[in-house]
Amino acid sequence: MARRIVRTAVQLGALSFLAFLLVALLDSRYRVLPNAIHNRLPQHHDQQIITDIEIASCLKILSGCKKEAPWYRIEKDLYLEEHWIHHAFVHVIRKHEKELTDNELVVLDVRLSRTQPEPEKEGELWEKRAGGIWILRGKLKHNAVTAVDVLFGPDAEDPRLDWKIKENPLRIGKEARLSVRIGSPDGTAEKHKTPKLRIGKTGKFKIIQVADLHLSTGVGECRDEWPVIKGTKCEADPRTLEFVGKILDEEKPDLAVLTGDQVNGESSPDSQTPLFKMADIFIKRGIPYATIYGNHDDEGSLKRHELMALTETLPLSLSEPGPETVPGVGNYHLQIMSHKADHPAATLYFLDTHSYSPDERNYPGYDWIKPEQVQWFLDERESLSARIKQYSGIHLQMAFIHIPLPEYTHKNVIVGEWREGVTAPRFNTNFSKALMDSGVGIVTCGHDHANDYCSLEKQDGHPRLWMCYGGGSGFGGYGGYNNYIRRIRMFEIDAPSGRISTWKRTESEDNGRLHEQVIVDGGKVTEA
Incomplete structure (x- = not known):
């Protein structure tokens, strides 16, 4: 019996070795292995x-x-x-x-x-x-x-x-x-330093939310162009990035958050090209940025984990893949430190809302935040609580996702425009309640390009929560809906007063703040 076991083990070892040699030979000629291994x-x-x-x-x-x-x-x-x-x-x-x-x-x-x-x-x-x-x-x-x-x-x-x-x-x-x-042949060329987020001397910190850029390999094709610029052919990516660059130069944010669909997968046979265009616009201006993914990012040549692995290597990137034990790619948090000390004045949470429903028969449409992600969020909030308590001021919290939560369909107090149907998942894991009970005052998403409202969610026995849309910024994604003008949402944290305010900027030449409102004041969620 012992000899048979030894003989079997030797045979399996020999077969494994031969299989390895065969795969290595094929890969050297035809590249058959996945990129992660290759x-x-x-x-x-x-x-x-x-x-x-x-x-x-x-x-x-x-x-x-x-x-x-x-x-x-x-x-x-x-x-x-x-x-x-x-x-x-x-x-x-x-x-x-x-x-x-x-x-x-x-x-x-x-x-x-x-x-x-x-x-x-x-x-x-x-x-x-x-x-x-x-x-x-x-x-x-x-x-x-x-x-x-x-x-x-x-x-x-x-x-x-x-x-x-x-x-x-x-x-x-x-x-x-x-x-x-x-550069250096031994690969020791200077690597980018991870920037540290900190409240400014004025006590304020500004965040720009860029939703649904929909960049392509090449200039891309414009969809639902508005306003139409007569006498010119609309090229989606140059026009999108010109708009975003203009707002960056005027608003001068301290952090950019990209809430998914940076890459328009169906027009991105090389996803690295649009990803680099996205990052370049912030890197040139010295603005740190953090990303999560939508349902279109990984429909091109790179999957979610490959996009994140590449993004992590870029200058000024704060993006993280998150724990491998938690479903999705991009479940992580960032903390904004107080002006004078390394105590967190604000915490930003990022969660992957995945793509399409894994159970189309019972829950058609889009995927949902998994219970394991909700538990991860609660565990993170608990593990950070000791450090948060060291901060003498009011600690503020925000969350960023791509696909809206089911509660976005509730027509409570609304500031902004509700132009299209809310394409939230049909299955509800009650992440909104976890946010409320953890003291998060606002969650903001992308996905539905022509919606740009903030809706006040009220549930008995739970604190209130503002649920906002960023509004679509990219001409590579749909617009429509009564001549929708591309837009971007801004947030400003005022640490001394415990206030978060928000407004939008559009591509039109109004140079004004649209639907400006204070959503958190004194650390508490406002009514409107």
């Missing part, structure tokens, strides 16, 4: 020196379209899978510094041009590659190219430290653009 393999480690760059094209019927080792393929079809016949991929050769020979050349710079770049120094020689790529190679220096990436569209941006997107697109593909990282 990127951890040694042959795909990115902290290396680039020694050459090339483009390989092939017919779709010829699977693989991959240059042989030592070439490594960047897994983005330059045609975004839209060409009927061809694939094309950027390939690089990359090596660890210790693997380089004394006379081996590395890539020092990359240009995109129809003609050979003029040499800036004597002896410079630009080498031509396919797709309009010119590379400058030389002996290893501290400023060598250490990574190459591909983004798409004339409005593409790369907000990562040490990365620079090239000014011209490749001459092959669908407005594909190279972005290169120049």
Whole structure:
């Protein structure tokens, strides 16, 4: 019996080893493993020196379209899978510094041009590659190219430290653009520092809620454009980001909260491109930002955990995936410290409202906050209570979600416009009661673009709660509903008075505050 067990174990071990070798071989040629696993393999480690760059094209019927080792393929079809016949991929050769020979050349710079770049120094020689790529190679220096990436569209941006997107697109593909990282070959280039949120000298802290940007790979198509700008073609993403940028410059918020559907998944075959455009607008202005996801973010090329993993690496990002034991991605909290001490003056909670109903037959429509998330919130609130008690002032609390709670359908006291039906989940896990009983004065969401109201929720035996909409900001998402004008919601915390006020700003040139109201005063929820 013992021999049989040993023999079986040896056979299973041998089969497992052979299976591993087979998968590794297939992955080296066709990339069959998921990104989460693939990127951890040694042959795909990115902290290396680039020694050459090339483009390989092939017919779709010829699977693989991959240059042989030592070439490594960047897994983005330059045609975004839209060409009927061809694939094309950027390939690089990359090596660890210790693997380089004394006379081996590395890539020092990359240009995109129809003609050979003029040499800036004597002896410079630009080498031509396919797709309009010119590379400058030389002996290893501290400023060598250490990574190459591909983004798409004339409005593409790369907000990562040490990365620079090239000014011209490749001459092959669908407005594909190279972005290169120049920095330390050992990967020790300076990483972004996580900003610390703090009440200002005036005792105030301003938050901008940006809901439903619906950014695309490329400029995107406008939906329900209003107002119509005569004589111009509406490009969704440039117009959206111009609007958001204008409000950022005028309001100068201390924090931006993006409450889902930053990425318009159905028009994002490369989700990294719209994600970077979203982050870039805040990074350029030095504004920290925190994100949660909606039902459209992960319908493109990246899933929720991949979007969050990428967002976490970007400068000024405060986004967190949250505990793996809690359903969803993006269940976390942030605290805003008092002006003079490291005691929290306010706590902001973020929860993932998921996407579509897992039980369409009984509860059609959208998903709901899970009981485990409600318990996580209650546990977080309890664990933070000791630290909160150290703050001598009034501690304020807010919550941010994407899909509205079922209680948003209650027609109590309303400030703002109710233009469309509330697409809340049919199943209710009573998160609103958990918020009320924990002293949270306001919860705000996105999802229903044309609704922008705040509704006062009243339930017997529970404190009151303001439930607000941010209002849709992006032209890549629907508008309509009686010529809806895109808008953004603002919140201002006044710590000394324990007050939270809110208003909206629209794309129209009124430069005024719409439906301004105080929702919490003296730490207590107001009537209106």
